[in-house]
Amino acid sequence: MNFPILVIKSAFRNRVRTVLTSIGVAVTIIAFLFLRTFIAAWYAGAESAGADRMVVRNKTAIIFPLPLAYASKVKNVPGVSALSYMVWFGGYYKDPKQFFAKFAMEDHALELYPEVLVPPAQMEAFKQDKQGAVIGVRLAEKYGWKIGDRVTLTGDIYPGEWSFNVRALYTATSKTFDQQTMYFHWTYLNDALVEEKRDQVGILIFKVGAATDSAQVARSVDQLFANSSAETRTESEKAFQNEFLSMSSQLLGAISVISMVVLVILVLILANTLSMATRERTTEYAVMRALGFQPAHVVRLVLGEGFVISLVGVALGVGLAAPVLRFFADLFQRELGPFLGAFEIDPKLVALAVAIALACGMFSAALPAWRAGKLKIVDSLRRVE
């Protein structure tokens, strides 16, 4: 036997309690990892935005459209290279609760996204078919759609039944680019609309050259339409997404606070167990002290127990976190796909959680350890009698 073995044996004194505490630690670790990963995934959606892409939208609000005529005007602004546009379609497939994003796009829009890969032959087939659609591989997997399948959407912003032929599947090299989106021809949508709804787009997307001052370009674009009935707001795609996401900043703030509260709960669980465990063992510590163990030995014994219990909990928590988060990742990808980036645990976050949990273990053990270290031997021995 040696001191570490004594620590471990002491930590497993009351097996049920130790196991329950470890489960408690594990649950808080999973909750912490989950919440932090959720926040990270949310921001990753914004991080993934291409730095050289700019987005033009209606200054009043994103839900208001822009006239198609703006496209050709923006194209002529110095510094603007490739330009395209798309509009949010809304609508749903069969079940309104089953959400995925649908955009009516100008045929070349995806070419602005080098991270999106479409086999050239499929892209060609899409362009040939007026009712063609390009869909993400994950979306295809989810509904079992294959090339050539016919998909009918129910519109809400654009009422009616809209039928499409799946002509192309895209994958994305960037994990944060949503792979559950459906793109189809803007012209197909536009041609079906009544006169006064036609020739409108949701956003214009353009690229600026690497050496170009994108802020200057944005100002030039917005100047073009100043004092018109549809003023514009031009910004980098990243800024645009950040703003879009900032709607949820309060929610994220709350989640962030909860993730901290979870850590407080972690400390409370451990502190409770350790103070109970040490209080009922006062006599044993007094005996050890009588046998010649130093106060520092007893302190180390209690701290060690805190460490062991939190270590078991952490191991359990980290081990279970991956499958639990994968479950939620799938769920979220289905429900929130377009808003979230990759829902994957960052190893750095795991390291942080491990460090925090072990620190919490030691922190929770600090007070009981201090108490055990300074106990008076004779008083503690007397207590049993």
Next chain:
Amino acid sequence: MSAIIEVRDVKKTYHRGNQPIPVLDGIQLSIEQGAFEALMGPSGSGKTTLLNLIAGIDRPTSGQVIVGGEDITHFSEGDLATWRARHVGFIFQFYNLLPVLTAFQNVELPLLLTKLGKAERQKRVETALRVVGLEDRMHHYPRELSGGQEQRVAIARAIVTDPTILVADEPTGDLDRKSAEEILKLLSLLNTKFNKTIVMVTHDPAAAQAAKIIRRLDKGRLAEETRPSA
């Protein structure tokens, strides 16, 4: 033979609120190397208090306690602990074995404070367990042992470091007559065969018969010593 334990004019006063409670009131005591002494007296007379002072787990209010030539009265907390590890073997009324450790590990526990290697520790533990007649129970946990067996493991733990003195506070207080006799026989053996100096507190006159000298404590003062056989 020289005195291995010397208690010089020791007073111990507790306080309950502002009220001083004198427990030991000027104790003079000299115990020879190789002695086996029983400390008797009514409940509350200060037996445990005196034993604790001799064993270095408590400090007198005034006076000196000298053990093995060392005045331990003014030792620091840490030095006292080191001193106890080296010089004192404890035997308690309720055995006080660590329930998470086997008999072997309980006996080994005080050796963790020494520089002895694993093999040497094992040899010593086995020897101590053989002396108390429990070598066949070394892998049992305290809950798997009878009270008498637990106390024998505790005695093995007390002697494994080969301490200068053994202190026992009511070592038979929680045992039936037969087990108590075995424990007392064991203590006598340690005293006669291994020449251990033993100070034992007891209520039980029969137990006190095992000792060579009986001292009585009353109201914080020591009365004349007697010899059981005399």
